[in-house]
Amino acid sequence: MFALCDCNNFYASCERVFRPDLKDRPVVVLSNNDGCIIARSAEAKALDVKMGSPWFRERDRLAGADAAIFSSNYALYGDMSRRVMETLHGLAPDVEVYSIDEAFILLDSAPLQYRAAEELCRHVKNRVLQWTGVPVSLGIGPTKTLAKAANRLAKKNVEYEGIFAMPEGDAADEYLARLDAADVWGVGFRYAPMLKRNGIRTALDLKRASDDWILRRMTVCGLRTVLELRGSVCHPFKTAPEPRKNIRSSQSFGEPVTSVIHLREAVASFMERACETLRGQRSTAGCVSVFIATSPHRDEQQYANGASRRLPSASDCTPTLVTAALECLEEIYVPGPRYIKAGVCLSDLRSARVRQNGLFDAAETERDIRLMAAVDRINSDLGRGSISVAASGRWKPRQWDMKQNCRSPRYTTRWKDLARVRATAGDGPTCRR
DNA sequence: TCTGGGGTCCTAGGACCC
DNA sequence: TCTGGGGTCCTAGGACCC
Secondary structure, eight states, X not given: OEEEEEETTHHHHHHHHTOGXXXXXXXXXXXXXXXBEEEEOHHHHHTTOOTTOBHHHHHHHHHHTTOEEEOOOHHHHXXXXXXXXXXXXHHOSOEEEEEXXXXXXXXXXXXXXXXSHHHHHHHHHHHHHHHHOOOEEEEEESSHHHHHHHHHHHHHOGGGTTEEEOOSGGGGHHHHTTXXXXXXXXXXXXXXXXXXXXXXXXXXXXHHSOXXXXXXXXXXXXXXXXXXHTTOOOSOOOSSOOOOSOEEEEEEEEEEEXXXXXXXXXXXXXXXXXXXXXXXXXXEEEEEEEEEEXXXXXXXXXXXXXXXXXXXXXXXXXXXXXXXXXXXHHHHOOSSSOEEEEEEEEEEEEETTSOOOOTTSOOOOHHHHHHHHHHHHHHHHHOTTSSOOGGGOTTSOXXXXXXXXXXXXXXXXXXXXXOEEEOOTTSOOEEEX
């Protein structure tokens, strides 16, 4: 049996942990550059604020509803996620961290002092809330897809108090009949209308669809979903995360950029970030690519292009990869267009344990490897960006830097942002920075 | 005026090999 | 006149996830 533990409205909940005054107010979190709405508290959802909708379209309405608005604060969300996951690891031996706000727990190996899976889940829910301040919901099922479905029902029905166990076999049918096919894990915005047109409206309809038809219309991925709804495990539990096959780092700019100087800073910065991830998973990259683009939403000259470079030998050395990325940029840059976005991608990743240098190429030296290890250690001890390639322009304000007008303090990762709590007799505690 | 960022897997078709 | 059978690799496009 699997349990899926999912944080409720994760980003919005993180903001509330340090702002108890926001308890009943609508809370909304925006994407980079304060562009789109990417998280909403229950109160904001009740106002029919849509996920992913552009902020400028909702602004007035939300202001009228006394909503609290936040720019995204990934330092905070990342650290809160780590706390939640650590708490889960302390309560069950097998935890698969699936995303920043979700984890699967293998219940078969859970401690025996819990008489039932539901009892363990109740304990998990209370403990995570108590230790981190983040509310979670749990769904239990014999497959991941059914655990996901159970989680969905746990969230939708207040009477379940955030925990729901999907019964096994046909006993699940009455619950699957209450779930839209579109809400099943693996059914996205493309397949949902197709299923509807063909009379498949609920998760139960999907469970009962013919294998042949599903295979034809939704490929083996769709068939796996259907088999999982019937109780056969197709998505196994993964204890250790697989290393990534591609690492991408891209960002929209706070303001459009025309000069190649600014694009170089951005590309170097993004590559530096990608390299940290690369070394973090102990990989090297054999291929570097870069892209730049104008805004498709503006009525002006459009340009988008990309270039890639295969390296003579795979590398994880920031200067080597930044140089390759800047060469790619030179290839595609044209003066004139107002660029709004750039990005880099590392691919053809391999294990850094085996370094194969070309016969005639400059080898990655032991010195480079030690240098990168030192850089990573310094940045880890003193904070990201403490040491950086000069090409990134990190020491000065940069024209393209992200717009974040409402970012909350980095409460848990910066000393100067630490929250101060003042308790006054008779009053509830107040929380201030 | 203002529209995010980071991933995975599968399939079909083309080019090539013997 | 008749023209097989078995494979790989790459790419683009499409689906999905958070």
